[in-house]
Amino acid sequence: MNRELLFKQLGTLILLSVSLFLNAQNIPYQDFDQLLIKADQHKAASKQIFDEALQQLQNNRTQLSNEQKEFLDYLMIFNQAYDGRYDQAVEDFENLFNRVDSTFVKVRIQSSLSNLYAFNHNYRAVFTALQYVTTELPKLDDKELKHTIYLATANSYLLTDRFLLAREFSEILLKDNPNPFKRCRAMAYRQLADIKLNNIDTSEDKAVQDIIRFCQSQNQMAVSDLLALNWYEYQFKQLNEAASSESINQLIAAAENTCLDIDTKQFKSIIAGKEALLAQLYLAADDIRSAQDYAQSVVQDNNQLGNSEHIQKAYQVLETIARRENNFSLAYEYLSQRSDIERDLMTDSLDKQVAYASVQHDLMAKEIQLQQLSQTNELLKTQQALAAKESLNQKLIMAWLALMVGLLLFWVVRAIIKRRKLESLVEMDHLTKIYNRKGLEEHVGQLLIRKSGQGVPVHLAIMDLDHFKKVNDECGHLTGDWVLKFVVYHLKTNLPGGMMLGRLGGEEFAVIGHGFGIKTMLEHLELMRKRVKNLDYGESEQPISLSASFGVASSETAGYSMQMLLTQADLALYQAKRAGRDQVVVYQPDGTKIPTVPDGPDSEQ
Ligand SMILES: Nc1nc2c(ncn2[C@@H]2O[C@H](COP(=O)(O)OP(=O)(O)OP(=O)(O)O)[C@@H](O)[C@H]2O)c(=O)[nH]1
Known part of the structure; x- marks a missing residue:
């Protein structure tokens, strides 16, 4: 009996060692870099690939260099955010930032933090993190990293309604010849900014569709869906009252066709956006039941502030339906819910404005301080230069005086010698050269x-x-x-x-x-x-x-x-x-x- 147990335990031990050995493969250093890049590239696109790469890196952690370990830690925390644990991710990122040495990782952390702060509506922190990123970025000479940061920055500006800045960062990246993976995202962000800025005509549909397809071809489904939904909503808004049911149905078909390949849990907000849009579109198409279903889904599943915009639209749909059905008490309830959310949204929008203005103000104050410092510095430099000039003048005067004294001494000595010579000549007999x-x-x-x-x-x-x-x-x-x-x-x-x-x-x-x-x-x-x-x-x-x-x-x-x-x-x-x-x-x-x-x-x- 005991022997059986012993064999069993031994077998388990052997199995464990083999699995550990298989997991901890001997991968050369540069391959770890490639693995890290792979994880990094897929972190927002494919959770499966991201998870696998992280697991492999974790198994070989002891073989990683310090910087590789720091970057792996960064990716691990990113994974928490991926799973929706935003608050924990923010805390861990902040701790990691204080612990790591690599500027590369520090910039990455602040860049990701700026996104997370935006989700948490901590806008002041968003702009401060972005400030850090844009200041430190020129110190890095890694082109790919710069591109990643430009993208993240553009995204953060989109999330904080700084659409012009979002456009600007997308443009900077596009001008720097990014790889297709980043190019499609930059194009999507620029397009999103243009939509928000009303800077685009609905006749440009083909160009936008091209970008949507380009993103899909690069496996950037979430970005592609986000752009598509914003574009359809924009087109819907541009339609007038007398719009044909055909164009509404086209938009419904297009919207229904979105978000088919994204993780519904991970991208809740995009899904909510799709449902809110469809609720509006079905309402416009007088398909009350579908409109109601979608609106209810938004209201039930999404009570987070990040989805407020969608919820607000859903309540609006529900309120209209209730009115149409003469259910005024329900309409009133929806209206009151909607106005609460609208108030929150307005406060949120104001918060963004104030945070941006406040960080800009701090920046200006610092700039003024710097200017004052450099002015004081200039003054000091001028004083030093004057003092140096003065001391040079003094040295020149001293040298001149020394020269004069030297010349004087030379003349005096020469005169004395001459006099002595003359005296001795007077005292000498010129014929015999002895004393006279x-x-x-x-x-x-x-x-x-x-x-x-x-x-x-x-x-x-x-x-x-x-x-x-x-x-x-x-x-x-x-x-x-x-x-x-x-x-x-x-x-x-x-x-x-x-x-x-x-x-x-x-x-x-x-x-x-x-x-x-x-x-x-x-x-x-x-x-x-x-x-x-x-x-x-x-x-x-x-x-x-x-x-x-x-x-x-x-x-x-x-x-x-x-x-x-x-x-x-x-x-x-x-x-x-x-x-x-x-x-x-x-x-x-x-x-x-x-x-x-x-x-x-x-x-x-
Ligand atoms: N060549 C030359 N002759 C000189 C010089 N100074 C003096 N004499 C000459 O020396 C001579 C001196 O003559 P004296 O005073 O008569 O004496 P002395 O011929 O030496 O005879 P005693 O002194 O009496 O032995 C004179 O002829 C002077 O012209 C000089 O510098 N050069």
Whole structure:
């Protein structure tokens, strides 16, 4: 017994697994997209195909991408609306809208919501949803989706009596070369809008019939029936009192021929429209019984506000029949019912107008706010631009000033350099390129001041070239010049550190030494004397031989006075000349001559 049960359970389990396996087929991603598109396309046309596609997608839900799942959720909720659960669908759509990421799905939700809100007479919400849709639509680059949205928008505008807008959206879609499936619906919507706008002549019957057939060929039965019924009603209204019974009968036949292939439960409103029209037509054809049957059917089955228009017409038929039968109390009852509905219809129509105006007003207010914001923004931008310009100007001024200061500094420095150069030129001997007397006075004067403060000895010697006149006389003045330069060049390039050479004038030079004692000074001078004497002046007609005499004074005897040093050195030089030239003599306060090299050849003594 237990074993039997076990086998049974095992069998059930195997069967379940097999059916699950069969249901959860491995379908590639792009095929899911195709399946979603298929479901989407048939959702308002064929419930069977729609249901099957949804079931298949649900079975494979785990394999779907996030966006595919979101779109499937959207379709599932749409299915609720399909089944007439409008309120639940609205709630679920609103929740889904807040949950999904995909703009594509968000736009679809708002588009469907706009239709559902219209069914629920929540017109403000209709126009707000449509506003969202039309704002977001340009962000999507999916042409098919755009077409779907144009259609849904046109439909919502039809439901809210904005017939011009409904026409406009149908036109936009038709101009964008839609597929036949959408083209037939767009043509039907445009035609419906024209009928409502009285924008069509009954002579255009063939064109309208073509559209009705086109919709049928695309399996768009509900739309086709809706257009047909509206068109027949329009034609009926255009008929005058004296219309032939033939034309009435033609319309009856045509109307009876509608709604044969649509789901009567799903499209209750269209069926009610058909019955209300037929009630009117049969009344016009004096077929009271049929008229009454149809009118009663409308009144009994359809007490929703969505069908008010049809119910109102049905009551009108019933009221006329009651009058004709002199049943005034019943006629009064029907009249009172009709006026209640007419009042509701008027309120509803007013609601639509107010909602549209209110959403438009909000939109305008937002636009004005935006304009104000952008104006403020413009103002800010102008201010920023001005500030930027100002700062640029300031920078330019600063740059200009810096340039001016730079130029000024350049000129000043150049002037100083020039002045220094000029000064140094004034201080230099132009022939020998060493300090002249002025330069010597300037620099030796400063040296003396500095060294006197430090107590460092300074020595000054006057070097005079012996018998230089002879060189001039014998070799010419130019040679004399050259000899002067030649002597100075050799002395200068071999001048020991701490010594300076300058030209006092003519063939007379000053040699200054500091930082060492007189003994060292005399040794240096001695070397200089020998250098002059031993210089090779080259061969010429009159061979040149030259010597120099040195008279030396020291700060030890003359102090740090330039004048005193020169005077004492001059006195010593005089002694050197007198002692025979070509020698170095140090000034002695007591007048004794102390030549360092007492080998002067032409002593005057
Ligand atoms: N070529 C040339 N000769 C100059 C220059 N300055 C002075 N002399 C000459 O130097 C000579 C100086 O002659 P004097 O004062 O008689 O002395 P000296 O011939 O050197 O004889 P002592 O000094 O007595 O040895 C003159 O002939 C001046 O013309 C100069 O710049 N160039």
